[in-house]
Amino acid sequence: MKRGFIHLLLVLILFFVAFSVFESCNFGSNPIASNSFDPTTATYVGTAACQSCHQKEHQDYLGSDHVKAMQEPTDSSVLGDFETSFEADGVKSSFFKKGNKFYINTQGSNGLNQDFEVKYTFGYYPLQQYLIEIPGGKLQATRLSWDSKNKKWFNQYAGQKIHHRDWLHWTGNSQNWNTMCASCHATNLQKNYDLLTDTYQTTMSEKTLGCESCHGAGSAHLAFVKSEDYQAGEKIENAALAYGKNANNKLQINTCAPCHARKTDLNPKLVQSAELLDNLVPELISNEYYFADGQQNAEDYEYGSFAQSKMFKNNVSCSNCHNPHSGKLLKAGNALCLNCHAPKYNSQQHHFHAVNTESAQCINCHMMDKTYMGNDARRDHSFRIPRPDQSVVYKTPNACKNCHTNKSNEWASKAVVNWYGPKRAYHFSDDLLPGSLLNNRSEAHLVKLLSDTSQPAIARATASYYLKDIQSYNSASALLGSLNDLEALVRYQSLRSLENFDPTIWVQTAGISLIDKVKAVRIAAADLYHHLPKNQLPTNYKKSYEQANEENLQFLKYQADFAVGDIMIGDYHLQDGDHQNAILLYLKGLQKDSLMNYARLNLSTSYNSIGKNDLALKTLLDAKEIDPKNDRVYYNLGLLYYEMGNSLQAIQSFEAGVNIGSTNPNLYYNYGLLLQQNNKLKEAEAIFLKGYRISPLNEKMNFALASFYMGKNQANLARKYIANLRKINPTNPAYLELFRTF
Numbered sequence: 001m002k003r004g005f006i007h008l009l010l011v012l013i014l015f016f017v018a019f020s021v022f023e024s025c026n027f028g029s030n031p032i033a034s035n036s037f038d039p040t041t042a043t044y045v046g047t048a049a050c051q052s053c054h055q056k057e058h059q060d061y062l063g064s065d066h067v068k069a070m071q072e073p074t075d076s077s078v079l080g081d082f083e084t085s086f087e088a089d090g091v092k093s094s095f096f097k098k099g100n101k102f103y104i105n106t107q108g109s110n111g112l113n114q115d116f117e118v119k120y121t122f123g124y125y126p127l128q129q130y131l132i133e134i135p136g137g138k139l140q141a142t143r144l145s146w147d148s149k150n151k152k153w154f155n156q157y158a159g160q161k162i163h164h165r166d167w168l169h170w171t172g173n174s175q176n177w178n179t180m181c182a183s184c185h186a187t188n189l190q191k192n193y194d195l196l197t198d199t200y201q202t203t204m205s206e207k208t209l210g211c212e213s214c215h216g217a218g219s220a221h222l223a224f225v226k227s228e229d230y231q232a233g234e235k236i237e238n239a240a241l242a243y244g245k246n247a248n249n250k251l252q253i254n255t256c257a258p259c260h261a262r263k264t265d266l267n268p269k270l271v272q273s274a275e276l277l278d279n280l281v282p283e284l285i286s287n288e289y290y291f292a293d294g295q296q297n298a299e300d301y302e303y304g305s306f307a308q309s310k311m312f313k314n315n316v317s318c319s320n321c322h323n324p325h326s327g328k329l330l331k332a333g334n335a336l337c338l339n340c341h342a343p344k345y346n347s348q349q350h351h352f353h354a355v356n357t358e359s360a361q362c363i364n365c366h367m368m369d370k371t372y373m374g375n376d377a378r379r380d381h382s383f384r385i386p387r388p389d390q391s392v393v394y395k396t397p398n399a400c401k402n403c404h405t406n407k408s409n410e411w412a413s414k415a416v417v418n419w420y421g422p423k424r425a426y427h428f429s430d431d432l433l434p435g436s437l438l439n440n441r442s443e444a445h446l447v448k449l450l451s452d453t454s455q456p457a458i459a460r461a462t463a464s465y466y467l468k469d470i471q472s473y474n475s476a477s478a479l480l481g482s483l484n485d486l487e488a489l490v491r492y493q494s495l496r497s498l499e500n501f502d503p504t505i506w507v508q509t510a511g512i513s514l515i516d517k518v519k520a521v522r523i524a525a526a527d528l529y530h531h532l533p534k535n536q537l538p539t540n541y542k543k544s545y546e547q548a549n550e551e552n553l554q555f556l557k558y559q560a561d562f563a564v565g566d567i568m569i570g571d572y573h574l575q576d577g578d579h580q581n582a583i584l585l586y587l588k589g590l591q592k593d594s595l596m597n598y599a600r601l602n603l604s605t606s607y608n609s610i611g612k613n614d615l616a617l618k619t620l621l622d623a624k625e626i627d628p629k630n631d632r633v634y635y636n637l638g639l640l641y642y643e644m645g646n647s648l649q650a651i652q653s654f655e656a657g658v659n660i661g662s663t664n665p666n667l668y669y670n671y672g673l674l675l676q677q678n679n680k681l682k683e684a685e686a687i688f689l690k691g692y693r694i695s696p697l698n699e700k701m702n703f704a705l706a707s708f709y710m711g712k713n714q715a716n717l718a719r720k721y722i723a724n725l726r727k728i729n730p731t732n733p734a735y736l737e738l739f740r741t742f
Contacts, residue, residue, distance in 0.1 A: 040272060042217035042240065044188045047210035049222055054211075060325035066209040068124035069185040070131075073102045077121045079128045080146035086153040090161045093144055095153075104130065106144060109171040111164040120207065122177070122185065124148065126376050131177055132170075137200035139177035143170040147375050156374050167563060167593035174593075178202050179561045184259035187213045190268065193561040198588070200561075214255055214324075216242025242272065249317040250274070253306065256318055257282065261303030262289060266519055266555055277488040277520035282307070284462040284493065285432075292436040293387070293396045293429035294459065296380045299372050305381040308428070308456040316340070337362045352419055365399045388412035389424065394433050428452075428459040435466050443470045447478045450490070457487035464490060468497035469663060471695040473727075476505045483510060488518040495524035502699045503532055504729045511541035514548045526552035530575055563592035567599045570606075579606040597623045601632055608640060616640055631662035639670065650674060658687070665695035669704055676708065684708070692721075699728050706738055715741060 051058045071077040085094040093106035102118040120131040128146045131139045143156050167174045178200045183189045188205035220240035238244030243255050254276045262283040270279045289298040294308050306312050334346050353359035367379040386399040391409040400412035435446035449463040467475045482494040498506045513525035526548035559565030570585030586603040600623040607616035623633045634657035642650035654671035668691025675684035692701045702721040709718035722738045
């Protein structure tokens with residue numbers, strides 16, 4: 001399982017969960033209602049307060065998995081067998097009761113078995129885990145899980161022997177409820193993490209998902225319905241509620257997304273906004289967590305799939321298919337799809353399978369499933385048309401092969417051509433797939449997709465994500481142009497991608513994003529400009545940068561309970577030259593996740609900056625042992641060895657980075673200079689040119705090649721790179737002599 005922001009969600013009802021993104025409430029013209037019943041100042045009253053007026057909705061809710069998201073352990077709430085034992089992956093565990101309390105004897109953080117009391121049940125169906133309380137106010141989700149379908153114990157990450165100090169061990173940061181799970185299993189959750197002590201004082205209004213998880217705090221609504229105005233007959237729809245009936249599909253999915261998205265949260269508590277990126281940033285559909293065409297691969301939680309679908313584009317809402325209070329489907333089988341789709345789609349002439357069979361079920365062709373967490377089969381909500389022709393070229397999954405496992409993708413592709421003809425309707429994956437390859441044909445596909453505003457924002461933002469690795473004039477122009485895009489996710493990712501480009505490309509133009517109306521965009525802009533030395537910040541952006549940077553810093557502090565959050569704050573301090581605090585944060589992150597090599601790379605930089613090269617070298621050698629195919633490890637080793645006077649080891653390290661396919665232009669720049677210094681001119685030229693092909697906009701690479709050829713009296717070869725420098729940084733006094741040449 002890949003590491004990262006993996007949000008453990010065991011409540012598996014589709015779409016309608018947890019906190020809302022608030023809708024502005026219409027209180028009409030009544031000044032009493034508008035002034036006295038403000039949802040922004042409302043407090044939480046509990047689910048029981050809603051029951052008397054909303055009996056039907058409450059009854060539906062009692063049949064949902066939401067109500068069982070987290071419960072006190074009792075004979076009725078605990079589903080697992082607590083009179084047995086279980087052994088798997090090198091650990092033997094036993095389950096038992098003492099009086100009314102439930103216990104698990106299993107491996108603890110010290111590697112030894114001990115008894116742990118179950119504090120809460122966690123989830124319900126198709127699996128149930130158990131929460132154990134450990135020091136520091138932490139609740140941890142056990143790896144041992146109860147299969148609610150097949151009535152047996154099983155291990156998540158089956159077949160993996162997880163060391164007791166590993167991030168994925170049930171006592172580790174990955175399985176911490178406060179960080180990874182709590183906000184989607186409780187109402188009005190405040191995790192209240194303290195960075196200095198690594199402890200929590202987490203609070204919640206209800207120890208499960210209640211009405212106010214979706215509708216917002218209810219005191220103002222309750223006060224209104226008890227008011228004289230209401231009793232006199234004044235009825236205001238959704239009065240003083242953050243979210244209610246008849247919302248558009250975007251607002252509705254934004255209500256579900258905080259729990260049904262793989263994402264990064266921005267705030268301790270959700271703010272009132274119809275813009276999703278004021279509260280969170282959803283994971284893009286890149287090939288890190290999805291298949292390269294956008295199909296679900298790693299845990300997706302539905303939002304990323306649905307946001308790319310034609311359903312979402314055509315204003316379909318979660319509640320068109322799901323009862324929002326029970327979570328159950330409104331109709332069974334193809335009848336649900338026929339609510340919107342013509343009957344012809346339920347015929348053999350359309351799907352070429354016998355009617356009323358499993359093969360003729362719409363979801364089996366358009367919503368492939370994949371199993372997560374050991375036994376939880378989830379449907380892909382991108383509702384895509386099968387494309388076995390893409391599978392032939394790109395090895396992506398398709399629904400035909402999913403059933404016809406004994407057939408080839410070529411067979412399936414031919415069948416589709418026989419049934420529907422040789423041409424396929426355009427889908428954004430026709431550009432995203434070749435774009436994801438990052439070869440010499442990728443840029444055109446990515447720029448085309450990024451600029452096509454008729455395509456889903458999440459797909460276009462993913463095109464922007466890939467462009468960060470194609471550092472050309474066209475890519476830079478496309479990214480800069482996207483800073484004015486109507487979609488916040490596209491603007492956000494374009495800023496993140498510009499971090500890979502030379503600051504001279506964006507420093508005078510990207511600053512407008514510091515005052516963007518959407519919080520995530522302002523944070524990304526602040527982070528982009530924070531990479532600059534303070535004396536290079538344009539004076540006209542100084543005030544807006546300071547304001548956006550404060551938001552960025554608050555965001556970083558909120559992430560501090562994640563291992564990666566510590567690393568992000570460490571990077572912030574590193575960029576500020578505060579190496580002592582950077583070192584402390586990197587070490588904190590590594591304490592939570594010892595395999596997070598990125599931290600070691602920057603930790604070594606900080607050690608080097610304060611003159612502790614022995615610790616810097618040891619840190620990099622540890623990183624190399626953990627990940628011998630990480631090109632940045634070799635780049636950093638090359639720099640450090642050179643500084644320590646070991647040119648031979650430096651050359652060998654740079655060469656190793658090149659051999660494993662590094663795309664870091666700085667590696668080629670420094671390697672070329674070192675070869676040139678050692679009078680290996682032919683080799684130096686080859687390395688410079690290779691670096692230039694990777695990053696033709698890189699200022700250092702152009703300067704290196706211009707200087708190299710001028711030094712060899714080959715002005716005709718230098719001309720191209722001098723012309724590039726004129727475009728990249730025309731006012732740099734260091735280039736004046738070169739500019740006078742032509």
